[in-house]
Amino acid sequence: MLFDKFQTMANFQAELAARHVKPFGAVTEEILSATEGVVQGRRVILAGTNNYLGLSYDPRCIKAAQDAAARWGTGTTGSRLANGSFAEHQALETEIAQFYGVDHAIVFSTGYAATMGMCSTLAGPGDTILLDADSHASIYAGVKLSGADIIRYKHNDPDDLAKRLRRLGERASQTLIIAEGIYSMLGDVAPLRDIAAVKREYGGYLFVDEAHSMGVLGETGRGAAQAAGVEADVDFVAGTFSKSLGAIGGFCVSRHAELEAIRFCISAYIFTASSAPSIIASTRAALRIIVAEPQLRRQLWDNANRLYDGLKALGLPVGPTASPVVAVEMADRSATIDCWNALMQAGVYVNLVILPASPSTNFLLRNSVSAAHSSAQIDTIIAAYAGLVSAGLITPTNKVN
């Protein structure tokens, strides 16, 4: 009885095994560069790693990590509130706050812990949270723990947000509004200019998760809020070190001094060990590179546009606008698995996405682009998709198959 609820998943995994495909937890046996590796015995272009700026393999970041490991050891073995706050952690908090032009920052051990921790703590019983319906699982996990009233607004729909704030009446000004910069699965950008305007009209506190937009959007890479010119309306920005910064970890920054008290109330911060110093050091190095080398963002967007335009020209159902995340939506699970497998055979690793990660009942072939991809690699990815069309695995209708 206890295990009955896992049977559907067990059956799905058995189906995948019978078809000799392993899209979930595919083992990378070797990393050759930021954009190439050996996955399940096959040399592939990595087109599903969120390594937007290619910094996971930057020699400066690697050297910083090596030096920190030699100096500080391999781990802190403790919580930030106990023995786990090294000078490296404190320095990164200062630097990430400076990067965002605010005074307060918290560094977490993972991006999941950052968003889950903040969302579970900022609002509590008696408060209200309004979150985008397509929010990341870490946000849903956090708000569920908060004890607050949880209300969803339609994905990227400021009018629906406004309607729901109006319905709250006087409670609107005490509401936590949650949006993301770039949504991770389809790559669409939140209409933060309009969301910020709604917030100004009704009140509330705006929390933006820039996990997939930090280093990607904005004049200096601060994300979607900077790109929309509404940073002054954002109360809390969360993000991750595991994407554009090429490491692992998360953060929250704020202009509110109360963040320093909030820090001591977040279970996901208190009851877990802090990041290894090597990770913090490579993150600091990557942050310096983001500041010093804005051309990385231009290269990323050149590649994103190249892939998006290429897949769209093939007639594949991609999103409405180009983005470093380019997802091909399909309705049939079996066909999507066949496509994923064929892409692997063609030397391209992408993400296969199913519920609950997919924001709808559709299945996704999710591509993420890197500044480190060469034009030739992008063209190889496009050619692999053209192979799916030629093989009749996907119909080029510009609509979900």
Next chain:
Amino acid sequence: MTDYQEYLNFLISALASQNKKQLVLSENTALVADIGLSSLEVMEFIEKIEDHFDISIPLNILPDVNTIGDLARKVRDLNL
């Protein structure tokens, strides 16, 4: 003030288009176990109720809702 029966009547009428099994709906009819609503259909139904009564139904009250009657009581309480 709308009373429980009025909320119940609206919920039953709003479910007509999703009542594929043509069940005779009552306050004891379970939304998922009896009618067979998917999670997406539940959310569509909730939105219909929200717009009709101009309210927002918090997600966190839904785990306690099994039947149409359960939901009618929750909606009534939100409007008190």
